[in-house]
Amino acid sequence: MKAVPLKIYLFAWRLLLNNVPTKDNLVQRRVLSHNDQMCTGGCGRNEDMDYLFVSCGFYGKIWLLVLGWLGLSTVAQGNLMDHLARFGGL
Numbered sequence: 001m002k003a004v005p006l007k008i009y010l011f012a013w014r015l016l017l018n019n020v021p022t023k024d025n026l027v028q029r030r031v032l033s034h035n036d037q038m039c040t041g042g043c044g045r046n047e048d049m050d051y052l053f054v055s056c057g058f059y060g061k062i063w064l065l066v067l068g069w070l071g072l073s074t075v076a077q078g079n080l081m082d083h084l085a086r087f088g089g090l
Helices: 006-016 023-028 049-055 061-069 080-088
Strands: none
Touching: 049 061, 049 080
């Protein structure tokens, strides 16, 4: 077994299941209204899993920081599943 902290493992599992409380999921569950779907990063786009974790100019940079911390570099993928598959292979 790899030495991955449990909270990271569980978060990645929730990402794979699209079970992270992004605004599109909260709207779908009727926690938020359709008017509240804009990304909190000030990007002007609706917040979904792919956009928030990969494409967002504000929050998407987290992946680049993590890769930099690991001493690696890559081009961000268009969607989160492709990105996780590539990141998981590292």
